[in-house]
Amino acid sequence: xxxxxxxxxxxxxxxxxxxxxxxxxxxxxxxxxxxxxxxxxxxxxxxxxxxxxxxxxxxxxxxxxxxxxxxxxxxxxxxxxxxxxxxxxxxxxxxxxxxxxxxxxxxxxxxxxx
Amino acid sequence: xxxxxxxxxxxxxxxxxxxxxxxxxxxxxxxxxxxxxxxxxxxxxxxxxxxxxxxxxxxxxxxxxxxxxxxxxxxxxxxxxxxxxxxxxxxxxxxxxxxxxxxxxxxxxxxxxxxxx
Numbered sequence: 001x002x003x004x005x006x007x008x009x010x011x012x013x014x015x016x017x018x019x020x021x022x023x024x025x026x027x028x029x030x031x032x033x034x035x036x037x038x039x040x041x042x043x044x045x046x047x048x049x050x051x052x053x054x055x056x057x058x059x060x061x062x063x064x065x066x067x068x069x070x071x072x073x074x075x076x077x078x079x080x081x082x083x084x085x086x087x088x089x090x091x092x093x094x095x096x097x098x099x100x101x102x103x104x105x106x107x108x109x110x111x112x113x114x
Numbered sequence: 115x116x117x118x119x120x121x122x123x124x125x126x127x128x129x130x131x132x133x134x135x136x137x138x139x140x141x142x143x144x145x146x147x148x149x150x151x152x153x154x155x156x157x158x159x160x161x162x163x164x165x166x167x168x169x170x171x172x173x174x175x176x177x178x179x180x181x182x183x184x185x186x187x188x189x190x191x192x193x194x195x196x197x198x199x200x201x202x203x204x205x206x207x208x209x210x211x212x213x214x215x216x217x218x219x220x221x222x223x224x225x226x227x228x229x230x231x
Contacts, residue, residue, distance in 0.1 A: 033218075040123075042205060042221040058218075090159065100166075101209060102149060103219055105159035 003027045004106035006091050012112045019078040021109050023091030031094045032074040033103065034058075034066060036087040043090065049074055050096075081113040117141065118206055118222035126228050127196050134181070135191040135225045137206030143167075146210045148189040149219070150180065153203040162204075165189055193227075201229045 004025045013019055023032065030051050035043040035058075045058030047066040055066060063085060067075045078085055088110050092103040119138045127133040139148065150162045165173045165180045173180040181190040193200055206222040 035221075040223055042118075042120075042223040043207075043219075044221070045218065048218060088157065092159075100147060100149075100164040102161050102164060104161070105151075108157045108159075110157075 004091060004093055004104055006089075006106040006109050008109060009107065010110045012114065013081055014114050015082055017081050017113075019081050019111065021076045021078075021089055021091075021111070023074045023076070023106055025072050025091075025093045025104075025106075027093055027095070027104060028071075029093035029095045029104070030071060031096065032068065033092040033094075034064075034074070034076045035090045035092065036060070036085075037090060037108075038087050046076065046089075078111075078113075081111075083113045086111060086113045117220045118208055120206055120222035120225050122225045123223070124226040124228070126230055127193075127200075129198060129229055129231050130195055132192060132194045133196055133200075133227060135193070135204050135206075135227070137189045137191065137222060139187050139189060139206075139208050141187075141208065141210050143210045146208055148180070148182070149207040149209070150178070150189075150191045151205045151207060151221075152200075153205065153224070154199075155202070159205075163191065196229045198229050198231065201227060203227075 007022045033048040034046040049068045065077045091106040094103045117140045146167045148165045152160045163175045163178045165182045177194045179192045203224045205224045207219045
């Protein structure tokens, strides 16, 4: 079973629609992250949360919002989707007390905004 | 400002040969970590190897090794004896050690590696 799951895996939507991407993890990690990946730009951080009561903006948070519903769940919302939000979105987790503090990634959600 | 630079957008390597993927980084922190991830065509991100800023020896994990040159701020990944399954995008990432930022990563743009028979 996957430790970090994302739903949906693929989504096509229209400009102006509200979209929610969901992330769940069974790793017991306290830290969760949302990234987007665009060709030639690598992964860029949208939001991150170090625990349920801690939400922080990343480098490209405009147009996005998040909700940390529980330690295991972290959702990303696009309030009014626009075409340049078409990208591959990753959720990731990490543990404060791990040796490397490496991040573990979900399988990704491919979002297309028409 | 870009903190992780991968200057090679793409590379071809022949099977069984070694390949070096370049990564330079920029930080003023003394404590930081460097990571390499592999992204095959299926899209998942796979953690490969880690190097801490205070580690005196270069990290190795199987066929992967990290050539860490702290003074030059470089952390190149070396893949020995390339296999067809090594064809993928490779990302270098850095975690800086600032108090609030502990755990937050920055990624490079990636290097696409194609292994040919």
